[in-house]
Amino acid sequence: MLTPGDLILLVSPKGKQYLRKFDPTTNLHTQDGVLVMQQAQAVGYGGVIATHMGHPYRILRPSTYELIKGVKRSTQIMYPKEIGYAILKLGIGPGTRVVEAGSGSGGMTTALAYHVGDTGRVYTFERRPEFYDLAGKNLEAAGLSHRVSRFNHDISQGFAPEGMIPGDPATDPSGADALFLDVRTPWDHLEQVAAVVCPGAPVGFLLPTTNQISDLLRGLETSPFEDVEVLEILIRRYKPVADRLRPEDRMVAHTGFLIFARHAGTPFNGVVPVLPKTHPDREPFEDEAMPAAHAASDVPPGETVPTRDASLETEISSTDETTPVDPS
Amino acid sequence: MLTPGDLILLVSPKGKQYLRKFDPTTNLHTQDGVLVMQQAQAVGYGGVIATHMGHPYRILRPSTYELIKGVKRSTQIMYPKEIGYAILKLGIGPGTRVVEAGSGSGGMTTALAYHVGDTGRVYTFERRPEFYDLAGKNLEAAGLSHRVSRFNHDISQGFAPEGMIPGDPATDPSGADALFLDVRTPWDHLEQVAAVVCPGAPVGFLLPTTNQISDLLRGLETSPFEDVEVLEILIRRYKPVADRLRPEDRMVAHTGFLIFARHAGTPFNGVVPVLPKTHPDREPFEDEAMPAAHAASDVPPGETVPTRDASLETEISSTDETTPVDPS
Amino acid sequence: MLTPGDLILLVSPKGKQYLRKFDPTTNLHTQDGVLVMQQAQAVGYGGVIATHMGHPYRILRPSTYELIKGVKRSTQIMYPKEIGYAILKLGIGPGTRVVEAGSGSGGMTTALAYHVGDTGRVYTFERRPEFYDLAGKNLEAAGLSHRVSRFNHDISQGFAPEGMIPGDPATDPSGADALFLDVRTPWDHLEQVAAVVCPGAPVGFLLPTTNQISDLLRGLETSPFEDVEVLEILIRRYKPVADRLRPEDRMVAHTGFLIFARHAGTPFNGVVPVLPKTHPDREPFEDEAMPAAHAASDVPPGETVPTRDASLETEISSTDETTPVDPS
């Protein structure tokens, strides 16, 4: 059963996709004929309705991937490969309060709003009116605008938007849990970034050129940030043909570099302790001794399972060194 | 202010990390001396406490990335690069009900449980007792076990665990919104997969070898699934040095292949319509005309912004072709 | 000074390239007007001549890369990234005798013929008449046909072409130093391959799909070959813009997999000794401790130079363990 306002993805017999809010009072004119949307109500997600010419359309619940893909764009938007990783690095989940600039077309905003849920909030800043408007429309179309505070505001003046009511969850982004910047000169805004997030918060950046990475690294070097990482993510697709399996001929080779850092936290005895700017042991997660093989999927029946990886245990350590405080 | 039970990440002056549930009644014995955890309560996230030898430790709120990283493992666990992407492809977010097998060490389970929030649920199956136990411990350590139903159960007998009460949200995974399989022979379980998810649900698989991909593709060809994708994700890290920027010398070259598909949905006039097994236009998202440059970050001041990308609009189309149903 | 018959690459003001044999008796009609080729004789390589409309054309000596690029093709040809690596792995150089099948359009043949010089020889087999002819034309255009013996011959009948005169360097490929196979089912020809090369010779294969790799590996397992390697080569290009350096947006993601092996050599005491099918330590060349940095280009003045890498020395060892035979 669909409820009016539910997001639906309509898929044509040829795989063409339409992202819509379900409205049983409308008809959808497709190239295969007219769909009477009221028919969708009964069949629900996974069901099929036919156009007046008899062509079946599947009704699907859109995934986050498809929500992002459905964003109308005037700019390049972030790709799911970067968004998915950033979501994990920034710890975005139900209840998170996250700041973003610029909004652009609202692709990243959509993903953030989806993941923070009704208990979190996205504060997104955009100085260009046409993008401010576009992002708003896209969030509305995705049914997520109620989780987002949008500001047509230039962050070079800080993250305190006009009309901000200090302490108001809807207009005051102070103490945000995380922040993501997709702007041209992020190094110009590091002080403002440090001021708007809570101590120790993770922050992320997207930049297209190596020169910008160098500039940002110089900025981070003299700002209260630590634990800096620079990386890029590549997706390689395969032709899904069982007997002639091989990679696609071409791939996207570059969409942007991701840079992550941590706000350096609060002072201790009057000074912010100098923790490493970069952690030499930051990557062990992907540099472990036991690679590639997923035990569940890769160990033939009867083979032994690898023993416990002690090295990891010591890295993010277990609780067994903790001792109860003597109550006496 | 920390509350007992809050997850904290303690970072040593050298960057060593400890993931813990905050317990003000304990001391933590580190190689830098003893930390009295009660001191952490006042300083909170981002703050610093010192060992009895005077070494400062930062207290951080762990990100999802760090939660996954903190999982103790006896097997290879999934990496954030694959987890983040799968989260988006499967549409995992607040409220999602998702099925997983096998649990393995619980890395993916942790991420799923984090993202579904208190309104969603993770059903995870594991036939090997030692992993069933390990995943349970890891979820407990991450403070997420209340969102997870764990079953020590072999899925070759289906996803109906012993003791399942039909319709009970805690024990009955039926009609799940999404499913992820990290097992050795997923093609043996496709009927059961189709039976446990809701019509049209997205499903994902992780496999280490090309032979397994071919086998799975053959299985999907004769099962009620469509819209098949095969891909892999690579992360390339850079040395974060502004004046000598370059990629790391080595990288992880392979952790596994990801395969995604859609349950084919419910019948229409008695038959399930044959939608494309694979969508030739599935990748346009990453094959657009306007690449690499992020308008916000890449267009120098004064340059014009690229015009609206009409091609995308038509792909996941806007609502303007819909017309109100004539109420007469 | 150019000599008639010299290969020249003519480059238009816009970068368009024409590969030709220099013939001072002709005119070349370009879209920029007519070039009187006799004028090229005096100006020579690196010089410029103008069309009758005054547009300057540069005259260059074509590199091997450009010779390969200039091959007219009806099929996909091998790319320089694979050819260059194969040349090194197969030890192709002045004097080498190398067998190839199929000729295809002659791209690899051109590269082989260029490198073996006038003292070596390429024996190339092609069963399809149209490619046999095309490769011949391309070799003629590149001025390299005198180094190549071409056979319109199906190698499933072995590498003994019709009309072969045993021991004749022009028609008998026996005892070849190396061999390269770019055919659809190379596993069907491994006996013939083993018969035509000299003992211990390196052989290479190009295959587009993973299924073919598995089939070839099975064939090599039961044939007199050892030291098997499977790899692929990726080229990633950058936009050559100093202040906005970044990778190209797209790249070629797959052209083919390369497989290399060694003929297992001659028997010893009646049996061919079982050497490793694959060498676990085969890759140390690219797995050394001292990576990325090229001492010459990367060590700032005044920094110390890394000390001698002893590990490598022992791998392909120096001569200091050899002792003169006692002449007494």
Place this chain on the structure above:
Amino acid sequence: MLTPGDLILLVSPKGKQYLRKFDPTTNLHTQDGVLVMQQAQAVGYGGVIATHMGHPYRILRPSTYELIKGVKRSTQIMYPKEIGYAILKLGIGPGTRVVEAGSGSGGMTTALAYHVGDTGRVYTFERRPEFYDLAGKNLEAAGLSHRVSRFNHDISQGFAPEGMIPGDPATDPSGADALFLDVRTPWDHLEQVAAVVCPGAPVGFLLPTTNQISDLLRGLETSPFEDVEVLEILIRRYKPVADRLRPEDRMVAHTGFLIFARHAGTPFNGVVPVLPKTHPDREPFEDEAMPAAHAASDVPPGETVPTRDASLETEISSTDETTPVDPS
């Protein structure tokens, strides 16, 4: 039959390799016992001799790959993946005269010397005495020193070494066909580079950092060079297991960036014509319409072969537009 001085690669039963010049008057002490080298003379390449303890050693003719691998190094040497590609881009083959700096450990020098044959020549410059000596020893060990002129000379003073006799093929590198620079600040030497190569010659550079690329691009912008390319080459290896085929877990992610350019050639009517600094159509070679599939290896029997690719033909055009000059 081996001749004294022939290069041999001795392979132990476990795959350990020893690169040697064949000397029938010596014994080789291995960890498997003593090899009497005189026995190798009769068995020749591909043959086997046994140690006094009975362990069989294969005798192989080393490939160029193995010659490079056998270089003893104090620095990082260039890898075959870069060397092979550079050989093609620079057009190195029998008869080529090529300049190189710095010599480093002599890895690239070895490859260049191998390919230029006895009719070509390598001029290699190295300012650091310890590397000058090391490269000399390595070339001697590879039996290639007679093709190389080595200079212990700082190229910031130009490529005219002390003791140079103008016009002497052994000491005067003037008019070289190609040049390769692996030095820290190549932009400081572009005038000297332009002076030593022949007009229109291809030149190559290896650099580890993106900052250096930007600096070099700026230098090339104001120097007589054109047709600039920046790229990197990645090798991905697979575990050669037929039934469990998959990429190696790790790979080398960065060894260096390659930059190629062309000397801009000689003046025309007093000025060097401005040809494109970079060719927008430079990559069509790898951007063709008909990718991945190698017709010979990939088209199943009975399928049609792709038709002639006309686009390529026009790029490096055939001779049919040329017309004989009217002799009247």
